[in-house]
Amino acid sequence: MEQIKKYVADNQARFLEELFGLLRIPSISSESAHKPDMIRAAEYWRDAVLKAGADRAEIMPTDGNPVMYAEKIIDPKLPTILVYGHYDVMPVDPIDEWRTKPFEPVIKDGKIWARGADDDKGQAFMHAKAFELMVKTGTLPCNVKFMVEGEEEIGSGSLTKWLDTHKELVKADVILVSDTGMLAEDVPSVTIGLRGLCYVEVEVTGPNRDLHSGLYGGAVANPINVLAKMIGQLIDEQGHITIPGFYDDVQEVSKADRDAMAKAPFNLDEYKKALDIAEVQGEAGYTTMERTGIRPTCDVNGIWGGYTGEGAKTVIPSKATAKISMRLVPNQDYHKIGQLFEKYFKSLAPKGVKVKVTMHHGGTGYVAPTDTVAYKAAHRAVAEMLGKEPVPFRSGGSIPIISTFEEKLGIKSILLGFGLESDAIHSPNENYPVEQYLRGIRTIPLFYRYFAEGMKK
Template structure:
């Protein structure tokens, strides 16, 4: 343990500078204008893996963005850890809300500010540095394989094909992922549950062209008004429940004992509201903020547009209105089924004055992992050693669809050992990642490898 800490301390500046180089690459997978940068990020990773003396490093092209694969096989009789991460990032918009340029990383108040700092470049790169740390002590305690993809932020469209095609190559004993968060820097935790996702885009069309609001206003339905009314109707204002028919049919009602156990997680509501600069919270009645954000399904508008939004005024009734809508799902809800239910419901509630199209984007299934596996126990022991406290198992509201995919195709459990914080503003302006968290991950991950080598025998 002391040797690990000493090496990290001696190389802290190098570790940070390498991450900064990674963060400077604007690998935005959702925007084709950044395609060359996404490829550049993949190539950058190949070079870094090459410095780790891996047995094999390859880039696998897909119909979208490439997947980087690397492996180091020490002994076929030793357990194998398959590490998953992603090098693509969310779009930085709105740029004007950043305090510093999103692809020019800076450290302020002990935090690294840049798009991808926490999600997931910083957390993925910890695993490469952990291998560097382990290399200082001789050979690795476990065999290790890496998948680092470039499409996580757009639904991992081509990962399933890759995993099924190369199932034998990806054989392992456990999957290790750092793309989640902890409760706090002094309250370590390990994620044991994730929500699924159904993501759609809706289009509402009224007249065949934009119209003068004075000539036609009051005589026809405005598609933006109609879209807003339709969206508003998707939730019951009294209960906060989603009104899509059949939406809750497969939702598991957790026991009072389980919910009581969840309630023991430290939560400062006043600090939560202060951090968000809000006076109150909202959501489904009868559930706490922590429950609403983890064990209950949701429906949210992620973007809405139409008509004139430029400077000044333009008195126009738009022909079309659009919105992007995401639904976070809980175990037993199936993303394709929920998408179908939404499509039918949205078309049903549309008035005859407009035409509606719903375009599904991507989805994924919820996942719950056991705390009784050697992988979880190895992670808990590693965090207890590095943090000096036993980590708390938690369920998160985010989605990592590959967890369910890995279980189905590879038959493997996943350990979700993340080091971010909910306050790291991932997907938002001013995304950041604590220097403490980055270095603590590099300290803890080698301990996981050592523990798993013992517990998986």
């Protein structure tokens, strides 16, 4: 413990500077112009883990962005931890709302400000530095593998395919992931659930060209009015999603589990105040924590059509488009949900328009057991480093690849995240407190120790 703290204290400036190098690479996976940056980010990772003490590290091609794979096998008989992370980040728009440049990291008010500072460059890089710490201090208690991909923010499609031919390579006893958050800075927690995702794009086309709204207004279906009305019908007054069959496979959570969840600290007034909203809104019969933790959703993530410039233009556009994502809970299949959505959405359209539904990507929800060596090791590591028993909780977010790991590799994941709500991931002004970064680096070696010990028994 003292050795860990000393090593982190002695090397803290360098740990930050090395992370900054990674943060300066604009590796936005959804924008094809950034292809070269994806390679640069993967190479940065390779060089970093080699320097930290890996026996082997390489950039492995996939159908899309490469996977950075690395390992240090100290004894094949010892257990193996597979660290998963991603080097890709979300887009940065609306760029005007950033107070600093997203790819020029700075430290201010004790926080690192940059796109990816938390998600997931900051959190994943803690593992590179914790690994270095264990190697340099001679305390690495087991084998380590690293698998860092470049498409997490767009659905991990290439990694999923790559896994089919690399099952043996990535074989491990547990997958360790830092890509989630804690309930609050003073409320340590270990994430035991994630939601699935079904992300679609819909396009409504009316007339074959933009029309003058005076000459045609009132006589033809306006694609924006139509799209709005269709979207408005997706959720009813009770907050239920109206897609027929949508809830059929939803795993209902027992009263006992809901009661246990309700014990996690949560202050509704503070929640509303932090978001500056007068009221929360969601499915009737569930609390705010339940609405994000155990219930599915249907959110429009983007919409556009017609004239969006300054002033006024009297136009009926030819088409209107929206990006819609549904968060899913365990047991809901995203392929099936995508099909149900498409069928229902098209049924809402009037005759005067054509509707196209395109699937972007999806993923399955995940629930982790708490009676495993890995969970217990995580729990103990967090409790010891943060001085407080962590709360197991279900996050509303999605890391689709986590359930893929279980399906394809048969390996459970442990979600040891240090993000905070205020980190604004996926938003302008993403940040990550320096202290959380260092806390992570300090906590991870404890997890290794307790996991390796637990596996011996």
